Amino acid sequence: MDSASLFNVQGKVVLVTGGAKGIGRMISEGYVTNGATVYISSRDAKACEQAAKELNALGKGKAHAIPANFYNLDDVKKLAEELGKREGSKYLKPYLTGIASVLTRYLPLELHVLVNNSGSNWGAPYDEYPSEAFTRVLTLNLHRVFDLTQLVTPLLEKAATPEDPSRIINIGSIDGLRVPSLETFAYSSSKAGLHHLSRVLANHLGKRNITSNTLACGPFESKMMAATLKSFGETIKAGVPLGRIGTPQDVAGSCLFLSSRAGAYINGSTIAVDGGSAIAAKL
Template identity: 45%
Template sequence: MNRAGASEVPGLFDVAGKRVVVTGGTRGIGYMIAKGFAEAGARVAISSRKPEACEAAVGELSAFGDVVAHPADLATEEGVADLAAFVAGTFDGVDVLVNNAGATWGAPLEEFPAAGFDKIVNVNVKSVFLLTQKLLPQLRAAASIDDPARVINVGSIDGLGVSGTDNFSYGASKAAVHMLTRKLAATLAREYITVNAVAPGPFPTKMTAFLLDDPELKSEVEGTVPLGRVGSPEDIAGTAIFLSSRAGAYLTATVIPVDGGTSGTR
């Protein structure tokens, strides 16, 4: 209740007008999050390594709200700087930064190449740090004690527990993302910038298509999830919107599993 006695609950999850950046926003979980923000009235900028993917995603997402895109290879420092410059020229402040861009690599232990570590760590960890660093002026411009700027890093349940796949660098990188989240949160809290992570379980994405496109394998995956299904776009977008709204303003340094209970049973 506010001082006048009227309920503030209807506005708790309002993100209308917020300036949101979603990396890797042209497909998968990034696309789901970007679409959710656009539908909720936010202004959204997305990125992808491929220009054609950016163009296609903007064509689709613009039907739901205000969305722009910029191609950038976040595996390189030049790509991070290029995206940061685009964002600075598009928004005078950044209310929400969603560091979602990521990659995976699988190979048997004896055959796992050094390149499989370099690429995954660069994209999944280093780019999260560098882009957050580059966008600090825009995050600071948007931050206030009552409505902090938000950084949301996309980790994974593979960074919380051991899976049965040979994705050695992926799991290690996502565990690093979770710790980086806590370190950034501790550093930026005094500036009214919150930093949290979401750790998705199985969702229908390109990374999981080899499993979820096969009905038998999909059934096996669903059987490992206590809630009995894979995640939906609403599940992950809703969590990101919660963290970005007044309802999530007092959370920082958290890692939220969005996995139907999977991580709790590993």
Template identity: 40%
Template sequence: MQDLFSIKGKVALVTGGSRGIGAMIAEGFLRAGAKVYITARKRQELDATCARLSEFGECIAIVADLAELEGVKQCAAEIAKHENSLDILVNNAGATWGAPIDEFPEHGWDKVMDLNVKSVFFLSQQLLPQLRAAARTGDPARIINLSSVYALRYSHQNTFSYSASKAAVLQLTQQLAASLVKDNINVNAIAPGFFPSNMTAFLMEDEEALNSSIPMGRVGALEDAAGTAIYLCSRAAAYMTGGLLVIDGGSVVSAG
């Protein structure tokens, strides 16, 4: 039982790992004994996070723009250059866009869909050789897709493409899970509520009001994000695929 939640010695890739939930999950993996690659578009921010996280274990930075298929292929090629197998892929990189419905632009729609949905599928596809190489009966390789509570409820913000993209991630997770189960690759999703990040920074300006809007009275912490991801990648969740874990402090079930 002491190894039930162990991911020691596993190799993971966390996209969007330079900040927010991605950095939280990457830190949790490192503290748990995994080797972790992190990606982001901005080298300076990525390198700074990598240097900080390297205190906890072996962390490697890969600069990649996953909104473009070429960037997806470059990222996968960089992993293949260093690793014959990959135990864990966390598709976390994401974007949002807000505008009134009458003014919502096409480029805002496409930007969000390309990163939040398209990259999830194609990066998973490109890394299948490494994931299959790591997969074992009883110890599958794992893909975790980051969705959102706004896949399950409406948002007061005008983030039409974001909510639609995160709902698409849930269906894509089930489709991938069904397609890859025979390859011993488990695919599950996490739907976070509010966690500190650049994406939610404007809401964090009034932290007291934000906390009071959450039934548990607080935003998510590193332990909440990392603990959930570690569970999904451990022996404890080896029998789970196509599933969804909601970590939102009770917001969805309490929504009016």
């Protein structure tokens, strides 16, 4: 029961949505540097390719880019199909490459970990908050999480065993646990919905040896948080009992725990990765 085996993810196949930037990039690096094969997907194809190139230079694991616009359901379907083909092709001998697209349907395609990280935000005063903000934010932050998870469930099932289930990790937010002071009505609602969707999935998919858990993240350095941290960084730090912003090690380490043998019996949980800010008293 040594730590090396308890937290081992070497050889696992991982899909990280939004894995080229921000928290997703932090998570992707954590997996690659610990020997996993990571597929990075977002609508920014150049960012995906660049991230894969940089991560592959780190060694141990591997990174591959599969760009997809998650607002577009057809793109999500193509992502799931492409992932199956790429993972299936590794079972073919080189001289069978030309017929890989035909044979992969019969091969044991596997996905060990799905990290649903892609997300968007929309801030506006209450009296001016547009209806389209809810459509856009809930589509990406909640609806497409279900769509993608449903589409890759067969790949997750192939990799799963009772002792080593496949894992779904949903990247939520402490704004889905608490009431945020910023006027981000669609974002906080979507993350609260994601937290509960994760629990519902845990109940249904646990029977298929697939766990579903959520990381409710606090403040991290990311594109989404950049403007907020620039304007209110010191105030935000002051509201975190640990007195700092989250680091790549914090969120990557949480994912590695949930993806390894150490986290194999965790299912339906929401873990706050926020330095304690969700429970800090404001008065």
